[in-house]
Amino acid sequence: MDVEPATVIHAYGVVCTDAAIDVPATGIGGAGVALLDAGPVSGVFSIVPGASYGAAAWEEHAEDPAWLAQVATEHQRVLNDLVRDIDVLPLRLPAMYRDEVQLHQMLEAETPLFLAVLQALHDHLEWSVHLYLVGEPEESTVERPASGSEYLRQRIDALSRRDSARGNRERLVRDAYASLADLSRQSVVNQPQDSTLSGRREPMLLNSAHLVCRRHERLFLAGVEEVAARLARDGITVEVSGPWPPYNFVELGTDRVDPAEARP
Incomplete structure (x- = not known):
């Protein structure tokens, strides 16, 4: 032993x-x-x-x-x-x-x-960026369906709107990541964290890490602020943390x- x-x-x-x-x-x-x-x-x-x-x-x-x-x-x-x-x-x-x-x-x-x-x-650090869905557009009020076919049509329309909203969010997330990747030497997308790890109830849409030169930190953080302003109106919030060692x-x-x- x-x-x-x-x-x-x-x-x-x-x-x-x-x-x-x-x-x-x-x-x-x-x-x-x-x-x-x-x-x-x-x-x-x-x-x-x-x-x-x-x-x-x-x-x-x-x-x-x-x-x-x-x-x-x-x-x-x-x-x-x-x-x-x-x-x-x-x-x-x-x-x-x-x-x-x-x-x-x-x-x-x-x-x-x-x-x-x-x-x-040399002279590079890691910054972490998380995107969360904190709100979604409210569904518009629809009239009570007068028939089964009307109910079915409303359901199809609602599903179509949700699919469209989901596609729009995915596009926004891709564009946000691309914008920040352009300001980084290297970037990587990790698996989104669940609430146990993130400490937040809202679903995480993006978990990315960015390798940024110390001299360019202000430029990168300004880019994060611009991305956050763009996403806010679509119910998406941005959380940035760092700098970290280049894990x-x-x-x-x-x-x-x-x-x-x-x-x-």
Whole structure:
């Protein structure tokens, strides 16, 4: 039976070593945050209790949304603090290592990849845009049908109007996304979130992410305001958040690092 180590390493992301870095004071579970120099790149990490954040804890809480959300929030907070001033590549959860030696070996092995991605995404951040349907045009009042055929005609007309409204909304959403994509270096459409994730009762029509140069943030946000003004009269509201690390434009994990191979 494997014994859980007293402490494990939780890694947040990767940065260029020569960047002027001021790491946050605390991270996961209130643990201190530090840098591990691996040559051209450094890892941002915390030393956390193995009993609370080791492999067994992740397995135990795999179906515990409250625990997962808490860890994800604390993980993201560290990355958000870093990304205000420097480029950072986020590591996806659970970015856990046995010790600093194992993390250092991963950083060394992946240095060419990390440097290439850091260069490609230099000075770019991610912005999230959500569109919600908050209101629909009211159905016009119709006279009580005088016959079965009249009732059927009214039903067909109502369905036709709804189909037309749905088609119009889809066109508006496509146009809105295209407008914002034109102001972004890259854009991606994700699956719309349900109310549990979005925190809103209204249906989400668009869940998009946009990679924007820091110098062009004001231009992008002005474009968001223009889109919001256009959509408001059709009962669609726009929610923008960020800037975030480029989660949707770089997916860096630890899958290629075999813990057995990383043992000293």
